[in-house]
Amino acid sequence: MTSVLMVLSGVDHWTGADGTREPSGFWPEEFAVPHRLMTEAGFNVDVASTAGGKPTPDQEGLNTEAVGPEATEFAKYIDEHSAELASPTSLSDVRTADDYDAMFVVGGHGPMEDLAHDPDVGRVLSEFDAAGKIIAPLCHGPGSLLSANLPGGGWLFEGRTLTGFTNEEERLHGSADRAPWLLEDVLRSRGAKIQSIEAWGVNVVEDGNLISGQNPNSSHALAEKLIATLNSK
Secondary structure, eight states, X not given: XXXXXXXXXXXXXXXXXXXXXXXXXXXXXXXXXXXXXXXXTTOEEEEEESTTOOOOBOGGGGOHHHHOTHHHHHHHHHHHTHHHHHXXXXXXXXXXXXXXXXXXXXXXXXXXXXXXXXXXXXXXXXXXXXXXXXXXXXXXXXXXXXXXXXXXXXXXXXXXXXXXXXHHHHHHHTOGGGOSSOHHHHHHHTTOXXXXXXXXXXXXXXXXXXXXXXXXXXXXXXXXXXXXXXXXX
16 A cells, blocks of 8 residues: 655744744644545555654634635544544654655644754655655645755755745745744755745646645645656556
């Protein structure tokens, strides 16, 4: 059976530029849509987070006024999978990429707090990349790639082409002024080649085994691309 390691932030907050902790976590749509599509495709999806971390949905992503009526379905799906989310696999226990065919990283502001700096995230990413396994980060999920540092200060994904939540989308979301750092800026500064389209547009970028999605609206397209790629192997 095709198996996917789905990585989510293990924190329930995001620290702003002024040091204030804001409630946050993973973005509900980015878990619910890809998880449903992959399980419906017959894949085994192993939910994982940082050591000791419990994935927490960002409540803003469950607000029908902010997201739309589909937020109700996301909330229902998350509730149906509450047991998986309450007891995720610890990334510290993932010792080899051989157990999985791909790694999917869910976004939200939570990953900016923990996945971007976690050594186990960096180790697992390095092992997946070395094995040629698909790495599929979504929205703020590409922040996790920043943890994959090389000896001497290099970065594993330098020169790679990818997408992620843009500065413009952060501004339109109303969080740019509060952010301690902007994902697009830091990815570019580390040497990534960012390929984005208009704010909130559906955008999936493929560069070898790295397949990334720009924003929550790209959740379905990224999951479908991952499924098609794995099924073609």
